[in-house]
Amino acid sequence: MTANAVLRVDELCIHVDGQPVVSDLCFHVAAGERVCLLGPSGSGKSLTAGAILGLSPRSVQVDGSVCINGVEVADIRATRRPMQSRSGMVFQDTHSALNPLVSVGAQLREPFMRFHGLSRKSAMEAAMAMLRGMNIERADEVMQRSPAELSGGQRQRICMALALACKPALIVADEPTTALDVLTQQEVLKLLRECTGTHDTPALLFISHDIGAACRLCERAVIIDDGRLVESNTLTHIIANPQHHFSRQLVRALRESAPGMPPYAADFDAREGLLCTA
Numbered sequence: 259m260t261a262n263a264v265l266r267v268d269e270l271c272i273h274v275d276g277q278p279v280v281s282d283l284c285f286h287v288a289a290g291e292r293v294c295l296l297g298p299s300g301s302g303k304s305l306t307a308g309a310i311l312g313l314s315p316r317s318v319q320v321d322g323s324v325c326i327n328g329v330e331v332a333d334i335r336a337t338r339r340p341m342q343s344r345s346g347m348v349f350q351d352t353h354s355a356l357n358p359l360v361s362v363g364a365q366l367r368e369p370f371m372r373f374h375g376l377s378r379k380s381a382m383e384a385a386m387a388m389l390r391g392m393n394i395e396r397a398d399e400v401m402q403r404s405p406a407e408l409s410g411g412q413r414q415r416i417c418m419a420l421a422l423a424c425k426p427a428l429i430v431a432d433e434p435t436t437a438l439d440v441l442t443q444q445e446v447l448k449l450l451r452e453c454t455g456t457h458d459t460p461a462l463l464f465i466s467h468d469i470g471a472a473c474r475l476c477e478r479a480v481i482i483d484d485g486r487l488v489e490s491n492t493l494t495h496i497i498a499n500p501q502h503h504f505s506r507q508l509v510r511a512l513r514e515s516a517p518g519m520p521p522y523a524a525d526f527d528a529r530e531g532l533l534c535t536a
């Protein structure tokens with residue numbers, strides 16, 4: 259494991275109603291990295307995300323270590339975690355991630371006031387600039403609206419803006435594109451790629467069962483099945499030489515859906531250009 263891990267998960271065990279659902283899970287995400295956690299439905303991905311974020315339901319028992327930015331946080335609920343160990347989060351369900359009664363602007367200015375020390379007016383300007391940077395058209399108008407008055411893609415971009423505005427070292431994105439149409443999925447993946455995974459931006463843990471999306475975004479994958487780690491390597495390596503039967507299924511599905519070389523994160527821009535001009 260690298261010394262500069264933003265996230266280090268060690269011997270994570272999760273029990274639901276006394277039954278083991280995640281067992282002895284170990285992996286890390288280094289600074290400047292984008293890593294995907296892949297696994298079939300029911301394999302324990304969201305429970306793992308909940309444990310990392312400090313959002314596990316009370317009925318869920320979490321044991322083992324979750325270390326974010328050097329702070330052990332497995333036993334600390336999200337709202338009580340020290341500032342340097344808080345993570346940004348982006349979920350599939352954008353409706354429940356945003357307050358339906360508060361305008362987008364009022365929600366987005368809060369982290370700029372709290373985490374950047376800006377005045378209310380400057381925070382509104384920073385929020386507006388961030389929305390423009392996320393390709394939200396008519397950002398000033400969008401700031402006045404409630405979340406229910408936006409499209410799913412716009413809401414997901416607002417959620418990403420909220421996560422980034424908190425200046426986290428890590429963003430955990432749990433199936434952020436599943437509820438979106440194919441074109442909006444690509445836009446959100448592109449934005450996530452632009453906003454994460456460098457030494458100046460948060461590291462990313464991307465949770466999905468879509469290896470195609472993972473290839474567009476991440477360089478490395480951690481694959482779980484039935485709550486256990488079954489494979490961990492670069493996506494290039496896994497696609498060339500999948501070891502576990504779930505990995506082989508994923509790679510087969512990817513080859514069937516995208517014949518030829520799959521688009522890796524590293525050459526996504528070039529491929530996108532090719533696709534656009536094709």
Ligand SMILES: Nc1ncnc2c1ncn2[C@@H]1O[C@H](COP(=O)(O)OP(=O)(O)OP(=O)(O)O)[C@@H](O)[C@H]1O
Pocket residue numbers: 274279297298299300301302303304305306315317318467
């Ligand atoms: N709060 C809960 N109470 C009881 N069982 C739960 C709870 N949360 C999850 N489970 C169970 O734990 C297992 C793992 O769930 P989890 O949501 O982590 O899977 P997942 O890999 O994220 O699946 P998906 O890809 O379908 O979202 C499942 O069998 C699920 O039914």
